[in-house]
Amino acid sequence: MSGFTSGGARPAVPELMKATTGAGSFETEALACIDSLYRTALRLTRDPADAEDLVQDTYLKAFRAVDRFEPGTNLRAWLFTILHNTARNRARDRARDTVTADSETVERAAETASGAGLDQPVTPESLLLRNTLDPDLQAAVDALPGVFREAVWLRDVEEFSYAEIAAMLAVPVGTVMSRISRGRRMLFDALSRAKTLKTIQSHARLQEA
């Protein structure tokens, strides 16, 4: 290899590579969750820049708390718990400056509002909803009040158990179930309304034509 010449003194940076070698390390596995953390942060904040901040803080906190993570337990659920704690703390900080409805109030209001849902008859809506367009579904999810949005999202999209969600949200399992339940029913009502509206509109257009 006469063509190759030496270039400069060797800087000693041995630690640099420790974390990047060896698949299956804490860091690698933690980073494998970044997409679902980011998506969930997007649903929580509904703002890409805030979502990025939240995810970045989550990884910083994970680094600082790594000693408290028990190997063998669910790393993904642990990271989601940090994400939600961070989001809650931020909401609390913001609430000091602005008056916002607390989640209990929202929950009670929703309970009253959707109490009438039970006497809805079984309709072909259930079938119709299957044709809901993706953007409409996403919009309806994003339009749910925060506590219901996160519960339904964590259960139906991110596939966490009730117990895992309860730990993340720091609420009892019963509350998790009732939030999922109400969130789903609100979503059902919103999607049904949108469907009915569209059907009426297309009928009207047909008659005009």
Add this chain to the structure above:
Amino acid sequence: MPDCKKLDPLVTPYVDGELDAPSRAEVDAHAHVCPPCHSRIAAEQTVRELLVARRATLQKDCAPAALRARCGAAVEKGVVPLFPGSRVKKGYDPFSLRARLRPLALAAALVVVVGGAFLYQLTDRSARVMAAELVADHIKCFGVNRLLGTSQSAALVEGSMASSFGWRVQLPARPQQIGLELVGARPCLYGEGRIAHIMYRHNGRPVSVFMLPRTARPDEVVDVMGHEAAIWSAGNRTFVLVAREPREEIQRVASFVHAALH
């Protein structure tokens, strides 16, 4: 319907398939005779099934590459590198962050510099600066994307080099001669996507071969950030082989690739 209240808390676990058989039968029996509860269960079930069926599209958002790189540094080093384009965080005390920066942080920051058109211009500058950028990319590609275990065929990589870079390359026919195994190629977002990145394993450790088109520079081996970067030029292209191995080993592998790459 006296059972409705009692069954209410069972509806959601029923829909989620979390009930044991007796409770499940209880709900079934009740729903059979109670239209309101039946419709409530149907509504929940419809929404759950819809969400589950659309999981893939609901999960389409991916973390941006720059965020991924920052989080990689955060979880590995506990610092968020301050580099151009990074967001200034609200309520974040820069002094406390700076206080955490150890001497290694500068190198850590290099690891996560991503994107940016500047690399291509950097190729006009010193070999060390160019090598540092490529080492950073080498670490990022292998470390962040967990690619070491994959293996693409030579034909696939050659095809993507031809279509992405107009580079009709023949990869070394028998890389195993020197202990190399092909991992694959990635469209490198570095240097406006004009730098090709082909990845190998060498005795299980990551090796990168970068190809920079329309560039020539003198042959040399540079060590930077604990890695060795062997640089050579051929046919108005510059090649940089990056790995974390002893210099003699790098020179041996580089001269093999140099000779076997057509």
